Amino acid sequence: MDKYKLLENAYYGTGLFENGKGLRKHPRESLENYQDRQGLAYYLNYTGSIVNASVDPIFKDKIKNTYNGSAMFQTFLNDCDRTGTDYQDFCKSAALHAKLYGAVYVVVDNVSAPDATRNEAIQNRSLPFLKFVVPSQIVDWEIDEFGRIIMFKYREEVESGANVKHSEVFTWTPDTWSVGEGESVVTGTHNLGRVPVVQWLSRNTDKKVIKPPSEFLSVAQANYFLFQLCSWHTQILRDQAFNILTIPDQGEDDITIGTNNVLTFPMEATHTPGFIAPSADPADMLTNQMDRIIKEMFRMSGLDSVIGVKADTTKSGVAKQWDFEKTNKKLADFAVRCENADKAIVELYELWAGEKVGYDCEYPRDFKINDVIDSLTNAQLALELGFNSTAYKQEVLKKVLEAYLPNLQPEIYDQIIEEVAEALQNEARDGVYEDGEVNEANEDK
Structure with missing residues (x-):
């Protein structure tokens, strides 16, 4: 089966995993x-949970960004794909696809006939727009000696009705674009000087490799095998879950046994009726194998210390810390890739729109799960050290706000910091004044 189709089916639980379509038939099975x-x-479905766990922490809170007050750019951020998708939601979706398939490509396209004025462009949403292309859609490409994409061709399939599908092939070069194949091709030019496509990689792979391997292919394959094991396990439970009644009999009479009947036997009988049970070993073997496969899926993804697997009580505190550092490093590395792709997308928007928006963004780097009570306790202990420094106390306050109010609006956050700084300065000034009064009183004595 095509690897990209397997990844898609495993993530969404469709295709192979619907109605048992992907089950393998036994050689002698009827x-x-x-x-x-x-x-x-x-x-x-463990594949979906594992992939999501590699992306969700990055987009848990609103991504910090700054830009000038361009109304046109704000309209783009509110609806970046012409279907009402917020820019951060689009970036999260693109990041999920990049993680799942190994890479995703964001095409920054533009309307064919831009409006004459900015107001008209905003009103009619005649702005650049985004769409992402997964590796299975890519038809052809070319790169130069520096690894830059100089031709990018992909197929886009659209469902325009319940049973109606049509596809188009799009081709981009540094100065031209075309839609269609063969004789029915529409072409045009643009003045970007580059192919308006952003490569969004899942991990540190060669940028010249347009279709890098997915880091979750082995997880999807393991999930497919688990699907088979679950079916075999269910079959054993169905066929062998109930005990069988045995009684001495010549087999000459028909006997109906059930919960509504009574079975009698002579008091002097030497062989009383009894039950025999099928061996539980096959079911136990499958259960153990299923548990092992689940554990291996999380281990392969580097998330065995985070979700889905029972905690290893034999690990030392140092070992658990190393596990966390490994997971944190993996998330931080991908966050950097997301940040770079985010900036590259806006850079292409600026080329299409002909405006500089001064855009900058900052993705999180630390994914430690803070315990609020522990954070407040540590802050109290830090203050009790008695360092008489306004800057020190402000830094402690910032740690408290990050733990207790992580989603605080930036303007409210700044206001709190300013108010506390002012209060600390007044407190220090009052302390100096009181010390001066005490010294004067001592001199009078």
């Missing part, structure tokens, strides 16, 4: 039994 297994199939 069609009736196979179809019955398909009807009972279920999918434990």
Whole structure:
């Protein structure tokens, strides 16, 4: 099966994992039994949770950014893809696809006939817009000796109705664009001087590799095997879950056994009825294998110390700290890639729009989960050290605000810092005044 289709199916739980479509038939299994297994199939979707856990912490809070007061750029941020998608939501979706497939490509396109004035452009939403292209959509490409993309061709498929699909092929070069194939091609020029495509990589891979391998392909494959194990496990439970009643009998009479019947036997009988149970070993073996596969999926993704797996009580505090540092480093590395892609997208917007917006953004680098009570306790202990420094106390306050009010509006945050700084200065001034009065009183004595 195509690896990109497997990744997509594993993440969304579709395709192979719907209605048991991806179950393998046993060599000597009857069609009736196979179809019955398909009807009972279920999918434990760990791929989606693992991929999300590699992206969600980065976009947990609003990304810090600054830009000038351009009304046109603000309109773009509020609706960056012409379907009402907020820019940060678009970036998060692009980041998820980059993580899942190994890379994603953001195309910064523009309307074919821009409006004459900025007001008209804002009113009619005649602005640059974004769309992302996953590796399976890429038809062809060219790169120069420096690894820069100089031709990018991709196929876009659109569902325009319940049973209506059509596709278009888009081609970009540093100064031209085209839509269509063969004889039905519409072409045009642009003055960007570069291909308006941003490469968004999942990890540190060669930028010249347009379709890098996904770091989660092994997770998707393991999840597919887990899907098979779950089906076998269900079959054993269904076929062997109930004990079987055994009684001495010549087999000459028909006997109906059930919860509504009574089975009698002679008092002097030497062989009383009893139950025999199927061996639980096959079911136990499958259960252990399922648990092992689940644990391995989180280990391979580097998240075994974060979610989904029972804590290892044998690990020392230092070992657990190293696990956290490894996870934090992985998230921080991807956050840097997201930040660079974010800035590159806005840079292409500026080329299309013909305006400089002074854009800058800062993605988080530390993903430690702060315990509010611990943070407040540590802040209190820090103040009790008695350092008589206004700057020191302000830094302690910032730590408190980050832990207790992480989503505070920037203007409110600045106001609190200013008010506390003023209060500390007044307190220091009053302390100097009181010390002066005490010294004068001592001199009078």
